[in-house]
Amino acid sequence: MPAAHVYVHVPFCARRCSYCDFSIAVRRTVPWRAFADRIAQELQQRHEPSRAVHTIYLGGGTPSRLGGDGVTAVLDAVRAVCTPHADAEITIEVNPEDVSEVTARAWVAAGVNRVSLGVQSFHDAVLQWMHRVHNAAAVPRALATLRDAGLVDVSVDLIFAVPKALDRDWARDLELALALEPTHVSLYGLTIEGGTPLGRWTARGEVFEAPEESYEAEFLRAHDTFTAAGFEHYEVSNYATPGYRARHNSSYWLGVPYLGLGPSAHGFDGQERRWNVAAYAEWDAQVRAGLDPCGGREVLTPENRLTESVYLGLRTTDGLHIEPSERTLVAPWEQAGWVTVARDGRLRCTAQGWLRLDALAGALTAGRSR
Numbered sequence: 081m082p083a084a085h086v087y088v089h090v091p092f093c094a095r096r097c098s099y100c101d102f103s104i105a106v107r108r109t110v111p112w113r114a115f116a117d118r119i120a121q122e123l124q125q126r127h128e129p130s131r132a133v134h135t136i137y138l139g140g141g142t143p144s145r146l147g148g149d150g151v152t153a154v155l156d157a158v159r160a161v162c163t164p165h166a167d168a169e170i171t172i173e174v175n176p177e178d179v180s181e182v183t184a185r186a187w188v189a190a191g192v193n194r195v196s197l198g199v200q201s202f203h204d205a206v207l208q209w210m211h212r213v214h215n216a217a218a219v220p221r222a223l224a225t226l227r228d229a230g231l232v233d234v235s236v237d238l239i240f241a242v243p244k245a246l247d248r249d250w251a252r253d254l255e256l257a258l259a260l261e262p263t264h265v266s267l268y269g270l271t272i273e274g275g276t277p278l279g280r281w282t283a284r285g286e287v288f289e290a291p292e293e294s295y296e297a298e299f300l301r302a303h304d305t306f307t308a309a310g311f312e313h314y315e316v317s318n319y320a321t322p323g324y325r326a327r328h329n330s331s332y333w334l335g336v337p338y339l340g341l342g343p344s345a346h347g348f349d350g351q352e353r354r355w356n357v358a359a360y361a362e363w364d365a366q367v368r369a370g371l372d373p374c375g376g377r378e379v380l381t382p383e384n385r386l387t388e389s390v391y392l393g394l395r396t397t398d399g400l401h402i403e404p405s406e407r408t409l410v411a412p413w414e415q416a417g418w419v420t421v422a423r424d425g426r427l428r429c430t431a432q433g434w435l436r437l438d439a440l441a442g443a444l445t446a447g448r449s450r
């Protein structure tokens with residue numbers, strides 16, 4: 081069965097954010113027409129069969145930098161092979177500075193019905209430190225414009241655990257996020273990657289990572305705030321109001337096949353993972369030359385599958401079925417309040433447990449591989 085979920089990596093950004101190590105291409109003028117043509121060519125050169133799809137996700141990078149015409153052209157290119165079901169979820173990642181009445185209406189006309197808005201913080205000083213282009217005032221304006229255009233399903237991205245020296249008021253950021261009445265919230269703990277401006281500042285001793293206690297306290301504060309407001313904490317980093325879980329992202333957590341297009345995009349056919357070359361220029365050149373821009377492949381071994389099934393099971397509220405023989409292993413976790421075990425034998429992490437996800441998944445995997 082061909083994949084029914086499609087991811088397109090749009091690499092263009094206005095500039096590099098201080099913490100970002102994604103595969104991006106900083107461009108003042110975005111070559112949207114050429115990019116859409118390459119996506120169409122990539123689909124053709126990889127001999128992707130026609131199929132009906134449940135989700136299309138334009139991620140990045142900054143897909144909203146494509147503007148109205150560019151998003152339309154890329155979705156048209158995808159639709160040449162992938163026909164969305166009538167109720168398909170079509171998401172684009174958007175930065176607030178790219179939202180205007182014209183672009184928002186064009187996105188809706190192109191079939192977009194979900195937006196993931198890169199907010200990150202409502203503190204101007206924090207946004208500047210992150211090298212974000214927008215300021216806090218741009219966020220409610222962007223949201224109102226999206227809603228006026230008919231986009232109801234809007235997710236908000238927030239970054240927590242920024243260095244203490246920034247004196248960020250996390251509780252205020254959470255309140256302001258709630259005041260926007262999003263349908264969905266994604267939370268990301270700041271990580272310091274080598275090769276980024278933040279990595280260099282840290283290596284020079286100019287910036288200090290937030291301590292682990294702040295990471296935990298901010299995660300738990302967000303958990304309490306959003307769940308008290310009626311959001312379901314359905315995946316370690318994601319909260320949704322009823323009926324608004326992200327269907328595209330859920331396909332990754334369920335381990336179902338998905339197709340990845342564009343530079344650095346990953347795909348999975350149920351047996352094998354593949355990924356495209358990461359650099360935009362290299363991907364562009366390979367596709368123009370009539371080649372499949374594959375950068376690597378990996379067939380999942382039984383060990384990989386075991387690790388993934390445990391990890392993916394534990395990261396959502398669906399949880400993981402455990403055997404009676406594993407009860408002894410998980411009993412201390414239950415006592416510590418990190419997990420619950422339902423009568424049907426499903427193990428589910430609590431918010432405290434999600435903070436220890438890697439360790440819990442590692443212990444279960446080790447037990448199952450013996």
Ligand code: SF4
Pocket residue numbers: 092093094095096097100101102104140141142175
């Ligand atoms: S906008 Fe997103 S992808 Fe682009 S540099 Fe910033 S964090 Fe990275």
